[in-house]
Amino acid sequence: MIPFSKPVIFKSAEKYIKDVLHSGKLSGDHDFTKRCNAWLENRAKTKKVFLTTSCTHALEMAALLINIKEGDEVIMPSYSFSSTPNAFVLRGATIVFVDIRPDTMNIDETLIEPAITNKTKAIVPVHYAGVGCAMDAIIEIAKKYNLFVIEDAAQGLMSTYKGRTLGAIGNIGAYSFHETKNYSSGEGGAILINDDKFIKRAEIIREKGTNRSQFFRGEIDKYSWQDVGSSYLPSELNAALLFSQLEMADKINKNRLKSWNYYYTTLKPLEKKGHLELPKIPAECKHNAHIFYIKVNNITERSKLIKYLKDKNINALFHYVPLHGSKAGKNYGRFSGQDKFTTIESERLLRLPLYYNMSLSEAELVCEIIKKYFVKGG
Numbered sequence: 001m002i003p004f005s006k007p008v009i010f011k012s013a014e015k016y017i018k019d020v021l022h023s024g025k026l027s028g029d030h031d032f033t034k035r036c037n038a039w040l041e042n043r044a045k046t047k048k049v050f051l052t053t054s055c056t057h058a059l060e061m062a063a064l065l066i067n068i069k070e071g072d073e074v075i076m077p078s079y080s081f082s083s084t085p086n087a088f089v090l091r092g093a094t095i096v097f098v099d100i101r102p103d104t105m106n107i108d109e110t111l112i113e114p115a116i117t118n119k120t121k122a123i124v125p126v127h128y129a130g131v132g133c134a135m136d137a138i139i140e141i142a143k144k145y146n147l148f149v150i151e152d153a154a155q156g157l158m159s160t161y162k163g164r165t166l167g168a169i170g171n172i173g174a175y176s177f178h179e180t181k182n183y184s185s186g187e188g189g190a191i192l193i194n195d196d197k198f199i200k201r202a203e204i205i206r207e208k209g210t211n212r213s214q215f216f217r218g219e220i221d222k223y224s225w226q227d228v229g230s231s232y233l234p235s236e237l238n239a240a241l242l243f244s245q246l247e248m249a250d251k252i253n254k255n256r257l258k259s260w261n262y263y264y265t266t267l268k269p270l271e272k273k274g275h276l277e278l279p280k281i282p283a284e285c286k287h288n289a290h291i292f293y294i295k296v297n298n299i300t301e302r303s304k305l306i307k308y309l310k311d312k313n314i315n316a317l318f319h320y321v322p323l324h325g326s327k328a329g330k331n332y333g334r335f336s337g338q339d340k341f342t343t344i345e346s347e348r349l350l351r352l353p354l355y356y357n358m359s360l361s362e363a364e365l366v367c368e369i370i371k372k373y374f375v376k377g378g
């Protein structure tokens, strides 16, 4: 069986987790959390990074930080995960979905401006498959209308747009370290504070609305309730697992890219024959091989191919069912303009198995079976 994904587990993870167990300090913000935060700040070249319990929670923190309230509108693509809108819906916002670009599956930056009203508060670009959105254009629109940019960079660590790390470009960014992402702590995430003015409050919101972090640093002699907040800091055990991977991030990235590039070159002839489409990476983007997808003719063909692969023990998966057509999406959002690509393109997309240390023979087998399906008609 070739799985769709596999968690990365290095020997060092066992040692680090043992270190935490023996340290007697299992709650958050001890040594490993600090090392992860510092590693991420250095890699993303941003002011401040805090580990969180998930990307979902990092997005919720962002919504609190920019004071989203009842009646505000937030613009995002419909091709994303429920966490992207939920963070803002929890604060009473209405979601305004705009169409995606068929080449990257990212928000179409040219459709953002027409979706802006006097209630718009923020734009939330989602960097699908770790491929950057058109951030220059998005930042320019945000400046013109005085909006916040919150990057859902759940899939974006180690990817860049014009040399800048995804997640570190907007006012605030969010990473995911869920098991299915390139770097993982089981469940986990991080918030990137790229704008100085949010740092102090982010620390308080993350610590149940208290200034306990300042107290631990010896800056004040007692801590108390200061603001709204929640429990957004992960245990040291999660941080230890994550750190074992972050310190190997370049190796993991290179390894994933090798499989990604193998898929790309091996399936290229099928694209030339018109059987499928391969991902397109804009010249200004360097990606992290988070996802390798192909696009087939339509949803019927995709279902057939998924079954064909499954019968040969290969696990390929489709991805997001567009948010705007879902039950909650209809309740909490509206689509601005026309759904020209979101539904149709999402129905064609199929993700192939990709994980750290995927062997060449595994990738070969996947490609061979896909070739067989198209060339020999299955």
Ligand SMILES: *Cc1c(COP(=O)(O)O)cnc(C)c1O
Pocket: 053, 054, 055, 056, 057, 080, 081, 083, 084, 126, 152, 154, 155, 175, 176, 177, 178, 187, 188, 189
């Ligand atoms: C994975 C993912 C999330 C959620 O991440 P969690 O860490 O599981 O909360 C949010 N948005 C996108 C685009 C994702 O891929």
